[in-house]
Amino acid sequence: MNTPIELCYGILLDERHLLGLREIEDLCDVTQPLIEEMVQEGLLMPSGSVPADWLFTGPQVRRVGRAVRLMRDLELNLPATALVMDLLEELEWLRARTRDLEFQLDPRARNLGPPDI
Amino acid sequence: MEYKDYYKILGIGREASLDEVKRAYRRLARKYHPDVSKEPNAEARFKEVNEAYEVLKDPQKRAAYDHLGTQWQAGQEFRPPPDFDFGFSRGESMSPDDLSHFSDFFASIFGGRGFGAGPQSGFQSRSRRGQNQTVKIHLSLEEAYHGGTRTLHLDSPETDLQGRATSRHRTLRVQIPAGVTQGQQIRLAAQGLPGSRGGPAGDLFLEVQIQPHPFYRPEGKDVYLNLPIAPWEAALGAQVPVPTLAGPVTLRIPPGSQAGNKLRLKGRGLPGEPPGDEYVVLEVLVPEASTQEIERAFRQLETVAAFNPRARLGV
Numbered sequence: 001m002n003t004p005i006e007l008c009y010g011i012l013l014d015e016r017h018l019l020g021l022r023e024i025e026d027l028c029d030v031t032q033p034l035i036e037e038m039v040q041e042g043l044l045m046p047s048g049s050v051p052a053d054w055l056f057t058g059p060q061v062r063r064v065g066r067a068v069r070l071m072r073d074l075e076l077n078l079p080a081t082a083l084v085m086d087l088l089e090e091l092e093w094l095r096a097r098t099r100d101l102e103f104q105l106d107p108r109a110r111n112l113g114p115p116d117i
Numbered sequence: 118m119e120y121k122d123y124y125k126i127l128g129i130g131r132e133a134s135l136d137e138v139k140r141a142y143r144r145l146a147r148k149y150h151p152d153v154s155k156e157p158n159a160e161a162r163f164k165e166v167n168e169a170y171e172v173l174k175d176p177q178k179r180a181a182y183d184h185l186g187t188q189w190q191a192g193q194e195f196r197p198p199p200d201f202d203f204g205f206s207r208g209e210s211m212s213p214d215d216l217s218h219f220s221d222f223f224a225s226i227f228g229g230r231g232f233g234a235g236p237q238s239g240f241q242s243r244s245r246r247g248q249n250q251t252v253k254i255h256l257s258l259e260e261a262y263h264g265g266t267r268t269l270h271l272d273s274p275e276t277d278l279q280g281r282a283t284s285r286h287r288t289l290r291v292q293i294p295a296g297v298t299q300g301q302q303i304r305l306a307a308q309g310l311p312g313s314r315g316g317p318a319g320d321l322f323l324e325v326q327i328q329p330h331p332f333y334r335p336e337g338k339d340v341y342l343n344l345p346i347a348p349w350e351a352a353l354g355a356q357v358p359v360p361t362l363a364g365p366v367t368l369r370i371p372p373g374s375q376a377g378n379k380l381r382l383k384g385r386g387l388p389g390e391p392p393g394d395e396y397v398v399l400e401v402l403v404p405e406a407s408t409q410e411i412e413r414a415f416r417q418l419e420t421v422a423a424f425n426p427r428a429r430l431g432v
Contacts, residue, residue, distance in 0.1 A: 005268070005288045010303035010323065012294045016390070027304070027320065029249065062302050062324070065251065066152050073146055073167070074153075088153060095155070096299075100334040 013058030021046075021054050028064040035064070043067055043082045118221040120195035123169035123182060131187070135174065142170040168219050178227060185226075197225050247310035247319035251302075254323045256293065258330045258340070262362040262387055264295030269323075273310060291323065296388035298337050299327045332360070338393025339386045345402045346370060361385040361395050368397060376401040 011017065025032055036051060038044045044063060046054035063085065070081050124131050127141040149156060149163040156162065172178045189195065219227075254267060269289045289308065297303070302322045309319030327335055334341040344359055354372035358365045361382060368380065378399045386393020406412040 005290050006308075007290045007292075008305045008308060009292050010305045012297060013302045013304055013322075014298075014389075027249075029246070029319075059301065061304070062300070062322075065249070065322075069152055070150070073150055073163075074143070084153075099329065 013061050015057045015059065017058035018055045019058070019061070020056075021051050024056050024061065024064060027061055028068065030064060030068060034068075037078055038064065038067060041078050041082045043078070043085065118195055118225060120185075120189040120191065120193045121165070121168070121220060121222045122189070122191035123172050125191055126165050126169040127173065131183070133173075135176075138170065138173045142166065142174070146170075164218075165220075168223055171219070172223070172227075181226060195222060195225075244314040244316035245312055246316045247312040249319040249322060250309040251322045251324055253326050254291075254293075255326045255328055256297070257328050258333055258335055259362065260293065261297050261325070261327055261335075262295065264293050264297070267291050267293050271321075289321075296338065296392070297325045298387060299325060299335060301325045333362070335387070338389050339396060340393065341396045341398060343400045344368075344397045345400045346374070348401055348403055351375065351399065351401050359395075359397055362387070370399070374399055 019027065021032065021035060024030075024035060032051070035044065039046060039054070044056060044060050046056045046060075048054045067078075067081050067085060070076055070084055071078070074084075076084065124133070127133075127138065127145065129137055129141045133141070145166045146163065148154060149159045149166055151160045151163055154163070172182050250273070252269065252271065254269070256267075260267075267290070269291055271287045271289065272284045273287060289305075291303070291305065293303070302324050305321040305323065307318045308321035311318050332342055340362065342360070344357070346355070346357060349355075350357060350370055351374045352372065354374070355370045356367050357370060359368040359382070363385065366382065366385070368382065370380075376399055380397045380399070382395040382397060384392045385395035404411060406415055
């Protein structure tokens with residue numbers, strides 16, 4: 001059976017995409033006090049000094065989602081979540097770097113062909 | 118549907134205490150949590166572990182599960198008898214929305230009369246927005262550069278009118294904007310899990326994963342490239358062709374270049390405002406002395422250059 005194909009246009013949540021507190025709450029299904037705690041913990045860094053003026057960049061949506069899942073599933077408190085997130089980001093960067101370096105060290109991967117003997 | 122051995126999933130015995138259940142769950146949750154784990158099947162394993170914990174941490178659910186007896190094997194075809202009833206009255210209620218996160222096996226035991234999930238059980242809930250769903254999309258660097266449309270096949274868990282967990286197959290064609298980078302999300306409003314009781318659907322988030330490239334290494338919007346050059350190109354300078362995501366360009370190698378030197382091609386990275394740059398890291402490749410002529414040339418260079426590459430090491 002053929003299923004109908006739906007054509008979708010999404011919004012790229014990049015650095016230029018800014019969201020207010022209310023939008024972040026709705027999008028991530030979290031409460032304002034939790035967002036405020038995350039800001040106090042340094043997990044989120046909005047521009048603006050008071051909650052009413054806060055603007056969050058697109059990538060922070062992913063951070064909130066990740067923090068909420070870690071807190072819920074691993075039964076972590078907020079400071080521990082913030083630490084885990086920092087370490088995970090560093091780990092991801094290191095893994096990507098290792099993968100790329102290994103890739104570049106392997107002559108076959110660089111498409112140089114086998115050495116002439 | 119398949120019988121699930123929740124004790125086996127958590128790696129504990131049937132007599133395990135609540136503390137042991139919690140310990141086993143925490144250990145496995147850390148190992149398989151999709152946000153933490155790099156195991157290939159982490160997401161599926163975590164779902165299983167979470168479901169096992171959901172049952173075994175709750176004395177009522179655990180008793181109901183244990184009531185099935187010990188004759189079942191994991192993966193065995195399971196069909197609850199028609200008069201299946203645990204004798205629990207309206208214990209903890211689970212909404213159809215909650216049930217959609219669990220397996221059919223789970224829903225067949227805890228979604229029925231005993232645990233009060235179906236509409237006939239008197240489960241009352243306000244209309245609720247569906248949950249957000251996150252799906253990873255794997256793109257080549259070229260796809261990320263050019264953008265385009267991508268067809269996605271999704272199986273979304275849903276619940277039917279009787280509160281049973283089902284799944285719906287959907288095909289979506291999604292516009293990928295040019296210049297997406299690793300880890301970025303694209304939000305598709307109202308394409309996530311359906312709401313309950315007339316509530317709106319959640320959102321679908323596509324999380325971009327850039328596949329390794331044979332020679333480019335992306336870092337955000339910038340891309341790095343190792344460019345092999347010949348020793349004379351490094352020493353004397355040269356104009357050499359360099360690949361960029363938009364097509365080859367000619368790059369001027371300054372005289373006296375060394376391996377590891379980095380040259381920037383402004384705006385030649387992934388598109389955006391501002392676009393990223395391409396960084397060319399020089400790599401000097403030395404030809405093999407495969408003929409007497411080449412060997413003579415190297416010997417001559419050795420004599421005239423009087424070059425000690427290890428001077429910095431004091432030897």
